[in-house]
Amino acid sequence: MDETAHDGVEVLVHRLDRELPLPRYAQPGDAGLDLLAREAVELAPGERHAVPTGLAIALPLGFAAFVHPRSGLAARHGLTVLNTPGTVDAGYRGEIKVILVNTDRSAPVRLERGDRIAQLVIQRVCTADLVEVEQLPGSARGSGGFGSTGGAAAMGGQH
Numbered sequence: 001m002d003e004t005a006h007d008g009v010e011v012l013v014h015r016l017d018r019e020l021p022l023p024r025y026a027q028p029g030d031a032g033l034d035l036l037a038r039e040a041v042e043l044a045p046g047e048r049h050a051v052p053t054g055l056a057i058a059l060p061l062g063f064a065a066f067v068h069p070r071s072g073l074a075a076r077h078g079l080t081v082l083n084t085p086g087t088v089d090a091g092y093r094g095e096i097k098v099i100l101v102n103t104d105r106s107a108p109v110r111l112e113r114g115d116r117i118a119q120l121v122i123q124r125v126c127t128a129d130l131v132e133v134e135q136l137p138g139s140a141r142g143s144g145g146f147g148s149t150g151g152a153a154a155m156g157g158q159h
Ligand SMILES: O=c1ccn([C@H]2C[C@H](O)[C@@H](COP(=O)(O)OP(=O)(O)OP(=O)(O)O)O2)c(=O)[nH]1
Pocket: 067, 083, 085, 086, 087, 088, 089, 090, 092, 095, 096, 097, 098, 099
């Protein structure tokens, strides 16, 4: 992969807390910018909290940013983003917050100010023009869903 080639889009960012660095991509070509906690927080088992990031952005029209969990925090501590992926609209100018929840049954999770708590994936999105009809066109899938094509067991039990 040529990690220098990219079709980056310019996004205006404003740091509400100048002591925190700008979020960055951990590796070239990564999808998500690591978001930092502006405040320390301790989450008891089952507890949730909207953690401020100190970051506000102005996305171009036709883009949105999505707040995704970090797999390391999820695997190690059971910490995830409750509304994953959180949606940041192009017109939103407020502080981006990360709604974290501690899903661990017994251990609290402590996060320090400046910790990388989630990742922000910026994507193109389209706005739909809804066209109401009495009947939708047919398709091979039709209304089949929710396992209609067979689950793992029905597919020969292969892992
Ligand atoms: O994880 C998130 C989700 C949302 N937001 C901000 C940006 C987004 O543009 C705004 C509204 O989010 P959303 O539309 O998900 O929330 P809502 O409950 O529908 O609120 P609203 O009525 O303001 O749209 O809140 C965040 O900072 N973090």
